[in-house]
Amino acid sequence: MSDKVDIKSMNLEELTDFMAELGEKPFRAKQIYQWIHGKQIENWDEMTNISKALREKLASAAYLTCLRKEEVQISKLDGTRKYLFALEDGNVIESVLMRYKHGNSVCISSQVGCRMGCRFCASTLDGLVRGLAPSEMLDQIYKIGRDIGERISNVVVMGTGEPLDNFDNLLKFIELLTDENGLNISQRNLTVSTCGIVPRMRELADRELAITLALSLHASNQQKRLELMPVANKYEIHEVVDACKYYFSRTGRRVTFEYSLVGGVNDTNRDAEELAALIHGMNCHVNLIPVNPIKERSYVQSNQEVIAAFKAKLEKKGIPVTVRREMGRDIDGACGQLRKRYIDTNG
Numbered sequence: 001m002s003d004k005v006d007i008k009s010m011n012l013e014e015l016t017d018f019m020a021e022l023g024e025k026p027f028r029a030k031q032i033y034q035w036i037h038g039k040q041i042e043n044w045d046e047m048t049n050i051s052k053a054l055r056e057k058l059a060s061a062a063y064l065t066c067l068r069k070e071e072v073q074i075s076k077l078d079g080t081r082k083y084l085f086a087l088e089d090g091n092v093i094e095s096v097l098m099r100y101k102h103g104n105s106v107c108i109s110s111q112v113g114c115r116m117g118c119r120f121c122a123s124t125l126d127g128l129v130r131g132l133a134p135s136e137m138l139d140q141i142y143k144i145g146r147d148i149g150e151r152i153s154n155v156v157v158m159g160t161g162e163p164l165d166n167f168d169n170l171l172k173f174i175e176l177l178t179d180e181n182g183l184n185i186s187q188r189n190l191t192v193s194t195c196g197i198v199p200r201m202r203e204l205a206d207r208e209l210a211i212t213l214a215l216s217l218h219a220s221n222q223q224k225r226l227e228l229m230p231v232a233n234k235y236e237i238h239e240v241v242d243a244c245k246y247y248f249s250r251t252g253r254r255v256t257f258e259y260s261l262v263g264g265v266n267d268t269n270r271d272a273e274e275l276a277a278l279i280h281g282m283n284c285h286v287n288l289i290p291v292n293p294i295k296e297r298s299y300v301q302s303n304q305e306v307i308a309a310f311k312a313k314l315e316k317k318g319i320p321v322t323v324r325r326e327m328g329r330d331i332d333g334a335c336g337q338l339r340k341r342y343i344d345t346n347g
């Protein structure tokens with residue numbers, strides 16, 4: 001595999017160059033691109049308007065990334081599906097399909113494991129193995145679309161991994177996902193979530209894309225954020241919020257702040273007050289997430305009254321806020337739990 005090229009990670013221009021290298025006509029590039037990204041074929045032989053000779057040539061020079069479905073859990077409560085996919089090198093990743101009235105949304109992983117160390121998160125417990133190639137990010141969506149036989153309209157990069165820690169591959173993935181010859185998902189229907197890697201947030205802003213940036217804030221001051229998120233050692237909370245302001249100034253896109261409510265840790269009235277002051281005047285939206293307890297940590301959810309009071313406090317200050325609906329509560333819902341269980345059981 002290693003001496004072959006990853007054809008599913010190529011844009012049309014790269015594919016055109018690749019055709020030239022193989023001594024083929026440039027128009028073949030567009031045909032092949034449409035097979036791979038428009039029709040999401042799973043093997044070379046599905047390319048029916050490409051000669052057998054060329055298909056063989058392709059197969060000897062390139063590989064077609066194709067994830068293997070290892071396991072699917074389907075929620076009886078809301079139809080949420082959690083997929084465990086195996087990669088070519090034997091690693092496993094997870095992706096989630098959420099069905100909403102407005103369409104199907106897929107949450108993808110951007111890395112195998114994660115090195116950010118957020119205390120409440122299962123994805124980071126075994127550290128980072130590697131970043132995913134653009135093709136491996138894309139194929140999570142292609143496979144799920146095929147599996148359910150329906151169009152995927154929204155994508156969130158909120159699964160395992162820190163997308164801005166795999167920056168170049170993320171940008172390439174966005175280019176391919178939103179390309180008119182591929183799935184053609186609108187940039188507006190794509191959300192990228194980060195724990196707050198400031199220089200990369202600014203770089204992403206400078207690209208002036210129409211994607212939504214979500215920042216995992218989870219605390220209202222630097223000290224509390226440090227207790228939950230080691231990345232705060234590197235980037236101070238105000239620096240991170242400033243990068244969000246910059247993102248809005250460059251893109252005109254309202255930033256989402258994710259705030260996982262952890263019982264007794266970041267859910268007091270004072271926390272809500274401080275949070276409102278921290279993001280005062282910003283064009284933003286706060287998404288409160290009742291923390292999903294993982295067995296390796298002792299964190300608990302805030303109770304319903306506390307969540308309602310926290311929300312009311314922010315609303316009173318004029319901040320748009322929603323409480324994330326918990327999807328798939330009856331399956332391994334929290335980020336990284338399915339993969340963790342699989343690794344722990346299968347070695």
Ligand code: SAH
Pocket residue numbers: 116118120121122157158159160161162163193194195196214215216258260289290291292293294334335
């Ligand atoms: N690395 C990125 C994206 C992955 S996590 C980021 O940090 O944003 C997606 C979101 O789920 C983040 O806001 C993350 O902090 C949150 N999260 C992870 N584990 C969680 C848990 N057990 N309960 C609630 N939220 C969790």
